[in-house]
Amino acid sequence: MIKVGIIGSTGYAGGELVRLLLQRENVEIKWYGSRSYIGQDYASVYANMFQLVDENCMDDNMKELAGLVDVVFTATPQGLCASLVDEEILSKVKVIDLSADFRIRDVGVYEQWYKLKHASPQFIGEAVYGLPEVNRELVKSARLIANPGCFPTCSFLTVYPLVKEGLIDPNTLIIDAKSGTSGAGRGAKVDSLYCEVNENIKAYGVGVHRHTPEIEEQLSYAAGKPVTVSFTPHLVPMNRGILVTAYASLTGNASEEELRAAYEKYYQKEYFVRLLKPGVVPQTRWVEGSNFADVNFKLDPRTNRVVMMGAIDNMVKGAAGQAIQNMNLMFGLAEHTGLRQVPMFP
Numbered sequence: 001m002i003k004v005g006i007i008g009s010t011g012y013a014g015g016e017l018v019r020l021l022l023q024r025e026n027v028e029i030k031w032y033g034s035r036s037y038i039g040q041d042y043a044s045v046y047a048n049m050f051q052l053v054d055e056n057c058m059d060d061n062m063k064e065l066a067g068l069v070d071v072v073f074t075a076t077p078q079g080l081c082a083s084l085v086d087e088e089i090l091s092k093v094k095v096i097d098l099s100a101d102f103r104i105r106d107v108g109v110y111e112q113w114y115k116l117k118h119a120s121p122q123f124i125g126e127a128v129y130g131l132p133e134v135n136r137e138l139v140k141s142a143r144l145i146a147n148p149g150c151f152p153t154c155s156f157l158t159v160y161p162l163v164k165e166g167l168i169d170p171n172t173l174i175i176d177a178k179s180g181t182s183g184a185g186r187g188a189k190v191d192s193l194y195c196e197v198n199e200n201i202k203a204y205g206v207g208v209h210r211h212t213p214e215i216e217e218q219l220s221y222a223a224g225k226p227v228t229v230s231f232t233p234h235l236v237p238m239n240r241g242i243l244v245t246a247y248a249s250l251t252g253n254a255s256e257e258e259l260r261a262a263y264e265k266y267y268q269k270e271y272f273v274r275l276l277k278p279g280v281v282p283q284t285r286w287v288e289g290s291n292f293a294d295v296n297f298k299l300d301p302r303t304n305r306v307v308m309m310g311a312i313d314n315m316v317k318g319a320a321g322q323a324i325q326n327m328n329l330m331f332g333l334a335e336h337t338g339l340r341q342v343p344m345f346p
């Protein structure tokens with residue numbers, strides 16, 4: 001039995017962790033952390049948990065929690081996990097952080113983009129960027145996981161094989177991304193109101209979105225050289241889902257078949273990354289509720305550019321599902337344990 005604590009269990013990402021972990025026979029959620037609902041019945045926060053969860057919400061006392069469980073998920077605002085962890089906690093319990101606190105190696109870059117002082121930069125070096133498709137072996141032995149961002153997960157998986165194989169010039173990458181509103185969390189914000197989101201689509205964070213350095217850092221590792229990209233997210237009127245359309249110039253004259261061979265090389269054995277058949281475009285509806293990332297590409301010989309496309313569910317592969325994928329690896333379980341949900345439709 002794996003004993004789990006969730007700090008931030010009342011948010012969207014935390015709620016999704018609860019939904020997925022409740023289905024597990026070998027997992028017990030011991031701690032439903034909150035800030036606003038301490039002492040209240042968890043099922044009064046999320047009525048879908050009625051008669052499924054009997055516990056009350058707890059606070060964010062990581063020290064106490066570390067003595068009770070095997071792994072703590074922090075699904076909390078930027079900066080909170082970094083302010084809670086210390087050596088004593090990490091020596092007792094594994095921590096999987098869904099925020100961005102440990103995703104970026106250069107603390108100066110984190111502080112510049114997040115406009116926050118990092119509370120525990122001494123742990124950035126040991127934290128493993130929890131993208132199993134790339135860092136599987138490192139994840140297995142980690143005690144602190146930086147679970148990747150939702151846009152970075154989808155952006156990276158969409159373009160990774162062609163960057164890694166040097167078939168596209170990563171510095172020509174333009175990444176257009178669209179997200180459902182759950183990506184903005186459950187907190188009340190004017191931009192998330194029904195009238196602001198419904199019947200509308202807009203770009204936001206243009207040129208300054210905090211996921212830009214995370215995407216660039218991971219692509220730089222893949223390319224073996226510094227990479228800068230143009231990344232623009234958009235908010236669309238749906239609950240879940242991220243769709244990425246990325247454009248880049250070829251470095252040479254690779255054919256459609258050579259590009260496909262690169263994708264197959266990296267993804268053929270990956271359970272959660274589905275390279276679609278030629279001509280089939282990824283759609284958010286075909287991954288909803290699942291941990292799948294659907295990807296595909298099209299070569300445009302007129303421009304010598306490739307259009308790469310990817311779709312994930314931001315709450316699952318973009319957050320809770322990926323965090324559980326990491327947990328499975330850290331506890332020596334098959335990676336897809338409890339994560340084989342079939343996408344839901346309609």
Ligand SMILES: NC(=O)C1=CN([C@@H]2O[C@H](COP(=O)(O)OP(=O)(O)OC[C@H]3O[C@@H](n4cnc5c(N)ncnc54)[C@H](OP(=O)(O)O)[C@@H]3O)[C@@H](O)[C@H]2O)C=CC1
Nearest residue numbers: 008010011012013034035036060075076099183185186319
């Ligand atoms: N939504 C998404 O698609 C994704 C989210 N993430 C990341 O997951 C994290 C949570 O995001 P999301 O679920 O969307 O956000 P929400 O706003 O929906 O939830 C935030 C959670 O953090 C809790 N919280 C806030 N402040 C504190 C505090 N001081 N002490 C303890 N708990 C606190 C809240 O508790 P309460 O409500 O009880 O006050 C709530 O449970 C963020 O870092 C986000 O970047 C990552 C990938 C995707």
Ligand SMILES: CC(=O)N[C@@H](CCC(=O)OP(=O)(O)O)C(=O)O
Nearest residue numbers: 098099149150151179180183184
């Ligand atoms: C629609 C929306 O607002 N999305 C959020 C990203 C989702 C998220 O919570 O960020 P992480 O993946 O880094 O944890 C944003 O643009 O900041």
